[in-house]
Amino acid sequence: MIKIFALFTALLVGSVSSASERLVSIDGSLTEVVYALGAQKSLVARDDTSVHPKAVFRLPSVGYMRALSTEGVLSVKPTKVLLTDAAGPPNVINQLQLSNVEIVTIKSESSLTGVRSKIEQVGKALNKQEDTEKFLNDFDAKAKIFLDKRKTIGKAVEGKRALLFLGMQSNQLNAAGVRTKAQSVLNELGLVNAATHQAYMPISTEAMISLNPDVIIIATHGPIDKAQITKQFSFTPAFKNNRIVFKDSAELLSFGPRLPESLTSILEQLTASTSHSSTLAHQ
Numbered sequence: 047m048i049k050i051f052a053l054f055t056a057l058l059v060g061s062v063s064s065a066s067e068r069l070v071s072i073d074g075s076l077t078e079v080v081y082a083l084g085a086q087k088s089l090v091a092r093d094d095t096s097v098h099p100k101a102v103f104r105l106p107s108v109g110y111m112r113a114l115s116t117e118g119v120l121s122v123k124p125t126k127v128l129l130t131d132a133a134g135p136p137n138v139i140n141q142l143q144l145s146n147v148e149i150v151t152i153k154s155e156s157s158l159t160g161v162r163s164k165i166e167q168v169g170k171a172l173n174k175q176e177d178t179e180k181f182l183n184d185f186d187a188k189a190k191i192f193l194d195k196r197k198t199i200g201k202a203v204e205g206k207r208a209l210l211f212l213g214m215q216s217n218q219l220n221a222a223g224v225r226t227k228a229q230s231v232l233n234e235l236g237l238v239n240a241a242t243h244q245a246y247m248p249i250s251t252e253a254m255i256s257l258n259p260d261v262i263i264i265a266t267h268g269p270i271d272k273a274q275i276t277k278q279f280s281f282t283p284a285f286k287n288n289r290i291v292f293k294d295s296a297e298l299l300s301f302g303p304r305l306p307e308s309l310t311s312i313l314e315q316l317t318a319s320t321s322h323s324s325t326l327a328h329q
Contacts, residue, residue, distance in 0.1 A: 070119060072111045072129040075302030076152060077102055079168040080128070082303050083177045091122040097296050116141040128171060130154040156230035156301050158189050165303060188306035195310055199317040200236055203289070208237035208261035212246055212295060213270050220246040227299045228265070234309055237261055259284050261316060265295035291315045
């Protein structure tokens with residue numbers, strides 16, 4: 047009887063604690079994990095990079111994760127804040143850590159294994175071990191599908207020279223250089239970054255001809271004219287061999303739980319035998 051009472055008390059305390067949690071998620075990938083683990087009812091705010099799932103837009107934003115304000119975060123009266131080491135500025139993070147709010151910093155590595163670790167860390171922070179285990183089984187299965195495809199159909203593009211662009215509104219493209227998350231995406235796909243600069247920057251037509259990419263991946267952010275952009279690369283091997291792929295930037299570059307499916311989709315599109323006109327018709 048005593049054991050049953052103790053168990054009931056523990057469950058009751060856990061339920062009350064969960065119900066009273068006021069969670070702020072600062073990083074789109076972390077917010078996706080919160081939803082994947084079924085903990086979204088605790089969310090009271092997000093940051094500007096949290097754009098998936100669409101339900102997240104019902105929540106107020108505390109700003110861009112690299113330009114936070116102490117007042118903005120504390121204004122929603124959180125009991126816990128999830129963030130990564132990319133959040134800032136440092137003085138704001140220091141001030142938040144001195145407040146009465148629990149600040150949980152999730153270590154973030156731009157790789158499939160890093161995403162898995164991120165899911166584990168968020169699950170632990172939210173005390174959702176059982177849901178985390180179930181979701182990791184699904185994540186591992188999808189990651190295995192990608193890794194198997196990389197060993198098979200991926201051989202057709204392995205080692206190819208690639209450019210990954212961040213596509214903004216007005217059809218503006220910035221090529222990803224080394225030491226970027228985009229570089230990590232290319233690493234996962236077994237592709238070689240043709241660009242040697244750092245960060246993101248526009249490149250000229252002359253530079254594009256010199257780089258001669260076999261593969262072009264465009265991570266889109268906002269509405270862009272895909273057909274018009276594709277024509278810009280008509281002189282490249284990527285265009286001639288129908289190896290230009292568009293992907294949502296939040297899905298691909300946030301290194302969140304959708305990454306395995308996104309990588310698999312890119313491989314399948316790069317190695318498909320459909321004609322160029324057919325691809326454009328389906329975009």
